[in-house]
Amino acid sequence: MLDFNPPNKPWKIPTLIANFTNRLEAIKFSFETILEFIELNQNKLDEERIDFIKPFLTKEETDTELKLKIELPLAQLPNLSKISKSGLNYRLSSPLVKRTFIISLVSEFDIFLSQLIRAIFYIKPEILNALDKQISFKQILEFDNLDSVKEHILEKEIETVLRESHTEHFKWLETKLGFNTLRKFDTKVWEDFIELTERRNLFVHCDGIVSSQYVKVCKENSVDNIKSIEVGKTLDVNKKYFHKAYSSIYEISIKLVHTIWRKLRPEEREEADNELNNLCVKLIAEEEYNLAIILLDFAFTEPIIKPANLQAKFLFTLNKAQTLKWSGQSSKVSELLNKQDWSVCSDEINLAKAVLLDEFDKAAKFMELIGNNPEKISIIHYRQWPIFKEFRGTQQFKETYQKIFNEPFEMLTEISPFIVEADKEEE
Numbered sequence: 001m002l003d004f005n006p007p008n009k010p011w012k013i014p015t016l017i018a019n020f021t022n023r024l025e026a027i028k029f030s031f032e033t034i035l036e037f038i039e040l041n042q043n044k045l046d047e048e049r050i051d052f053i054k055p056f057l058t059k060e061e062t063d064t065e066l067k068l069k070i071e072l073p074l075a076q077l078p079n080l081s082k083i084s085k086s087g088l089n090y091r092l093s094s095p096l097v098k099r100t101f102i103i104s105l106v107s108e109f110d111i112f113l114s115q116l117i118r119a120i121f122y123i124k125p126e127i128l129n130a131l132d133k134q135i136s137f138k139q140i141l142e143f144d145n146l147d148s149v150k151e152h153i154l155e156k157e158i159e160t161v162l163r164e165s166h167t168e169h170f171k172w173l174e175t176k177l178g179f180n181t182l183r184k185f186d187t188k189v190w191e192d193f194i195e196l197t198e199r200r201n202l203f204v205h206c207d208g209i210v211s212s213q214y215v216k217v218c219k220e221n222s223v224d225n226i227k228s229i230e231v232g233k234t235l236d237v238n239k240k241y242f243h244k245a246y247s248s249i250y251e252i253s254i255k256l257v258h259t260i261w262r263k264l265r266p267e268e269r270e271e272a273d274n275e276l277n278n279l280c281v282k283l284i285a286e287e288e289y290n291l292a293i294i295l296l297d298f299a300f301t302e303p304i305i306k307p308a309n310l311q312a313k314f315l316f317t318l319n320k321a322q323t324l325k326w327s328g329q330s331s332k333v334s335e336l337l338n339k340q341d342w343s344v345c346s347d348e349i350n351l352a353k354a355v356l357l358d359e360f361d362k363a364a365k366f367m368e369l370i371g372n373n374p375e376k377i378s379i380i381h382y383r384q385w386p387i388f389k390e391f392r393g394t395q396q397f398k399e400t401y402q403k404i405f406n407e408p409f410e411m412l413t414e415i416s417p418f419i420v421e422a423d424k425e426e427e
Helices: 013-056 074-123 137-141 146-162 166-177 187-205 212-220 239-264 266-285 289-299 310-326 330-337 347-356 360-370 379-384 395-405
Strands: 057-061 066-070
Touching: 013 057, 013 074, 013 239, 013 266, 074 146, 074 166, 074 187, 074 239, 146 166, 166 187, 166 239, 187 212, 187 239, 239 266, 239 289, 266 289, 266 310, 289 310, 310 330, 310 347, 330 347, 347 360, 360 395
Parallel strands: none
Antiparallel strands: 057 066
16 A cells, blocks of 8 residues: 655645745736836837937928828938837737746646645545556566655656646546535636636647637636637737736635645644635735635635634634725624624734724723733734734824833834745755
8 A cells, every 4th residue: 555755745735835825926926027027118118219210200291191201321220120129029028928927827736736636645645546557567677666666656647637638637636535516616716717727728839819629618617708709819918817817826726725635634624724814814914805805705615614613713704804904895894793702712812803893992902911922912913914004003002012012113123034935846
């Protein structure tokens, strides 16, 4: 029976999630940065071209028309050609770069999926043992040990799965893990995900020109507005589409991994809840409110929330409440918070609730009760947690903060290093 966990492999699910989300966020950052650079330089080049042409531009005006003529000295032709070539490069680079980032998003999902499948085999090796795989004696002799044979079989199975379509990937997971709902997290996100993966195929193989295969797969998955897209049409990418694609990949991946994690390792449910809560706080801090609400709504689905402990339930509720507040839906905050019985909660939980309800006098009293206690709430938490961002500007907060920490809030006492380590390559 297969039973091995190779060392120095990033197969553990929290590590897998952290690496995936960090890389996805890096793609989004790069997309925005590079597109801004291209647009800025294209605008500068347009101005440069106009300034270059102006001295050589003449007008011929009659009663009925205006003619513009450029009389360019032969010596200036190389300069005009250079400017024109640069302009062409920028005009072509913008759509090409946008396509490249869509391809990168789907590639990151594929990498994530391959690592998730590997994690599944390590956690539940009986799945691999049940595979009907044959290997010759001659092939066995080529390996150094039995673990190498097992690794070979594992890699071949992952390669076989990844050669199939993305729909088949999910069907494979459903079959192997005994699920029947992995494609039913949310109808709209599944449609967006399938359309995205098929559009990626068009960019890689067809220069973005719609094929009958694209239309067929999208129709099979009830993709919205597919009837208006005809074979032969060229598809492209704008900023709105990229951000929708980013959100779709992020959402479906996190929902997938958290569903599987809880299925395979029910004893790690508390850790999984903490990971999901922390990820949502990270999204809130980055003002990714739509994604945070989507994942918090997922946290409140019965398979997640029903077995969760009280602490996790309260944290999910507080994080959803602050997401609603910061996204301009303040009217829903009190309604959500008043559904819970908070009498059994700790001082730090009640502090967060008071802050969200703008009960700042009450919040200051809870601050005093907590005191200088880093195990509950540290000075860094007060400075950086998004839940306190309005409270930090009040007199109640500043006076209580100074009383607890013996310094004014404006002083910088300690800096939390926001350093994300690069992904470690598998050895």
